Amino acid sequence: MHIYRSSLLRFADDGRAMYDEDGLLATAPGDDGRERVVAAGGWQALSPQLLGQAGGEAVVHHLPGRIIAPGFVDLHIHYPQTDVIGAPAPGLLPWLENYTFPHESRFHDRAYADGVADFFMDELLRNGVTTALAFATSHPASVDAIMTAAQQRRMRMIAGKVLQDRNSPDGVRDDTEQSLVDTETLIQRWHGTDRLGYAITPRFAPTSTPAQLRGAGELAARYSDVWIQSHVAENLDEVAWVKELFPAARSYLAVYDDFGLMRERAVYAHSIWLDETDRQLMHRTKAAAAVSPTSNLFLASGYFDYLKADEAQMLYGLASDVGGGMSFSPFRTMQAAYVVGRESHAKEGQSLSPQHLWWQHTAGAARALGLQGVIGNLQPGCEADFVVINPRATPLLARKAEQARNLDELLFGMVILGDDRLIEQTHIAQQV
CATH class of the missing domain: 3.20.20.140 (Metal-dependent hydrolases)
Structure with a gap:
């Protein structure tokens, strides 16, 4: 199991954004051997149980100041x-x-x-x-x-x-x-x-x-x-x-x-x-x-x-x-x-x-595409395709992110000012 700690963006079935400033994303091989999301949410709520279950088998990735979002x-x-x-x-x-x-x-x-x-x-x-x-x-x-x-x-x-x-x-x-x-x-x-x-x-x-x-x-x-x-x-x-x-x-x-x-x-x-x-x-x-x-x-x-x-x-x-x-x-x-x-x-x-x-x-x-619940999101069961975003990738983006008072302001700053420099890592679901 891989456990990622960072801010986490994903979506409810009705299209509402779900955001955890201190978030957790856990991935592991599914029945088909393809890496899938097994848990997503707040770090404080999920980490004790997941880390306990995984014991020493979990690989923990700490990404401070970053946002994990769906590919x-x-x-x-x-x-x-x-x-x-x-x-x-x-x-x-x-x-x-x-x-x-x-x-x-x-x-x-x-x-x-x-x-x-x-x-x-x-x-x-x-x-x-x-x-x-x-x-x-x-x-x-x-x-x-x-x-x-x-x-x-x-x-x-x-x-x-x-x-x-x-x-x-x-x-x-x-x-x-x-x-x-x-x-x-x-x-x-x-x-x-x-x-x-x-x-x-x-x-x-x-x-x-x-x-x-x-x-x-x-x-x-x-x-x-x-x-x-x-x-x-x-x-x-x-x-x-x-x-x-x-x-x-x-x-x-x-x-x-x-x-x-x-x-x-x-x-x-x-x-x-x-x-x-x-x-x-x-x-x-x-x-x-x-x-x-x-x-x-x-x-x-x-x-x-x-x-x-x-x-x-x-x-x-x-x-x-x-x-x-x-x-x-x-x-x-x-x-x-x-x-x-x-x-x-x-x-x-x-x-x-x-x-x-x-x-x-x-x-x-x-x-x-008819692939709801398979790609494009980070809910449990989805294939583990995601991006690691640095919302402070440029001086102007950093200044804007520091002033954001809510999720809409944070996302909108990236939409209006962003480009490929925001993408720090693109993760493709592994086949184990």
Whole structure:
């Protein structure tokens, strides 16, 4: 057993933050041999019994001045776009054409894909991200690369080969029938291996033929525990394009429903330009939205409507959307989400609380993935993925932390002023 003494942040099932200034986190191998949380709470209440039970077998880690918190969950990210961050473009579609597609065409080369995957995984860990739902490219080798890199680091990773058999340039466009064969082969190779999961991944409706989307839906029905990921309603030009390509569909989101791609474990990035019927469809099917505020600001796509999403009881969580997103750091993403929440609901005086922002990037994102109680939290039974945060990592952060009068002020200071320097250690659940 490992016992950690520090401040401790975790979440109740209703999303409320639970905080122990003098906290205890105890981890030990579960029945499957994977390190899990066995106790979490106040040091004074828990330590006598746990230390007595463990005797001399417990390893105690004392981390004064630090906060242990759940590892962050990134609900939507493109690992092949690691080197596309910061590419200038007037909007989404030109950005794809001029930067993203040319770069992704290089991922047929396994050695190149391995190099990017290794850097990408290390960058996630450096920023405190312990689980991600990631796009690969249309090349099967790109999936093998990221799954291998994640497996070597014992990380929980969900990823998939992009499906795009039309409206795409040479080098990234795939063949309809072969793309579905490749997808099934990759599901059988990787899904459920160690901490890995597979996601059926149509890039977005305009780049898949009806035949490819139909095949993706058939695979989703055949493999009911795999994930589904795509984009929806990110940009008004994109919405108009989908209307031209699928005139019989009620809406952009309805295209996916028509092909059997709306269900639990389906995650749709952006989900900005939805109407009330779309939101009810998300709620009814238990599909989730990946909210990507830095990407939406960078590409001027629009704002996610938190108020209407909550009214519809939609599932959602935060995502970096690298490389449209501007940073791997969850703190940068939470900063942008706060600004977007204020800007998009100025009339209502909407302001996302720091506890809610943090929940969106941990336990809330885990719930959106259908992994509530498994990752994204530090309650007993959860896998022991956590970060050690130094709230005084910079002089300004230290000054702010010293002045914090309550938990909201402490968390908000880190959200607004924070970046990767806050993350002192990222701990991945050990396999014993």
